[in-house]
Amino acid sequence: MNWIDLTTDEQLDNIRTNSTQKPVLIFKHSTRCSISSMAKNRLDKMTETGDAELYYLDLIRYRATSNKIASDFKVHHESPQVLLIINGECVFEESHNGITAEEIQDEISKWRSKLPA
DSSP, X not given: OOOEEOOOTTHHHHHHHHTTTSOEEEEEEOTTOHHHHHXXXXXXXXXXXXXXXXXXXXXXXXXXXXXXXXXXXXXXOOSSEEEEEETTEEEEEEEGGGOOHHHHHHHHHHHHTTSOO
């Protein structure tokens, strides 16, 4: 996976803007949690993400940014957690053992059609 490290609140503006052209996935990862490590391993095995941008947030190091994500995208904070951002809004989120590569690939494909060609 080609993860983009999410380390600043300012990157959230880029995520909103970019999500009008392509799907953006945010993975919030706790480096202290075995369930989070298992979810990351599942995501690292994804074979089809198309042109989606993939962001990785170490929420232990960047807790304030994690909180801002929850506030900006109107989701309850979870760890681990994935958020799919389309047109500046969270259209799908999942956490813990519910995070699967197959479901994320399906959601990316489903929502891609909502973006300009």
